Amino acid sequence: MDSATPLHRTPVTPELLRGALDVEEGPLGLVPCRLPAWARGFADPQLLSAQAQPAGVRLAFRTAATRIELTAHRTHMAFRGVAPRPAGRFELLVDGEPAGQVEAEGGTAVLIDAATGSVETDPGTTQTVRFDGLAAREKDVEIWLPHYERVELGELRADAPVEPLAGDRRPRWLHYGSSISQGSNATHPTGTWIARAALGAGLDLTNLGFSGAAMLDPFVARVLRERPADAISLEVGINLVNADVMRMRAFTSVLHGFLDTIREGHPTTPLLVVSSPYCAMHEDTPGPAALDFGDGAMRYRATGDPAEARAGRLTLRTIREETERIVAHRAGSDPHIFYLDGLALFGAADAEQHPPADNLHPGPEAHALMAERFAAQAFAAGGAFAGR
Structure with a gap:
């Protein structure tokens, strides 16, 4: 398959997510949450922010695709005047083995002034995360999300059909x-x-x-x-x-x-x-x-x-x-x-x-x-x- 091959478009749904306990709806699509809605109602701002950063959360599906794209919008925090934390990464695993990483780009920056406590939000662009050159065979695919950035997920595109993985039998x-x-x-x-x-x-x-x-x-x-x-x-x-x-x-x-x-x-x-x-x-x-x-x-x-x-x-x-x-x-x-x-x-x-x-x-x-x-x-x- 080549870059001209039409891509199958699949909205990201909860069935594609592992490691998330809930989702929220955003303008682009779904935001994985690591606490259910009832628990988020008790959480303070620090916990609310942390649980929306998808540590351990991954998309999991089966496909024969050689090319996979994911639309995503990150939100990351930084302190004014301080070197920012390195950008997060989207990480691909194929049949459980590492198969590539893509650095998170664009997105919304939340800038904190430690001296005054003021917070500014700088909206940025939505990213297309792309993995290509994959083997043209049926395989289990996981895309692990950046573990320290809030990520809103839009559309999954691939040059072959995508199906959620059947029930995970691992402990x-x-x-x-x-x-x-x-x-x-x-x-x-x-x-x-x-x-x-x-x-x-x-x-x-x-x-x-x-x-x-x-x-x-x-x-x-x-x-x-x-x-x-x-x-x-x-x-x-x-x-x-x-x-x-x-x-x-x-x-x-x-x-x-x-x-x-x-x-x-x-x-x-x-x-x-x-x-x-x-x-x-x-x-x-x-x-x-x-x-x-x-x-x-x-x-x-x-x-x-x-x-x-x-x-x-x-x-x-x-x-x-x-x-x-x-x-x-x-x-x-x-x-x-x-x-x-x-x-x-x-x-x-x-x-x-x-x-x-x-x-x-x-x-x-x-x-x-x-x-x-x-x-x-x-x-x-x-x-x-x-x-x-």
């Missing part, structure tokens, strides 16, 4: 966490540690990693309770510290409640609680975290007083200790709950070798390392997800 993995799980500073959608681990283990991932918004909200626990899952994991800690939202007395109760709610819908599903990977600025210093633009680059710093940890202000060290204690306590009556120390995924020595550029979020090399270590601990014999 379903439901994961909750922070920006570390959403994939901040990973360079492409399947480069996040959680996506790497899921693809390596052959699991159907739903990623509920929400940048800056993993606050153990009860309504998010209800979402987890109601979603089908063969394995569930929670990455807990960092946002509670860097937002300084509670003290230790509240954390203990809230984590128990979060786990109780999940267990109402998944009484025997393997449930792995993962504490935060290493973050030097918050290991012993409470939040809140503050942004620092001193040299034109965006970095974070902790502003709390380490002495106040004794009075219950949260640090990563104290949260890890309490999380491990809570899981051990519950394991006495729940043989299907497990704990994984985040330092086993990314520790102090790793941070020296791969220092986070912004003092907070692990970089691409760290994502690869975390995925490898998670797989070795969670999926190996005796691990929480062994046999999944």
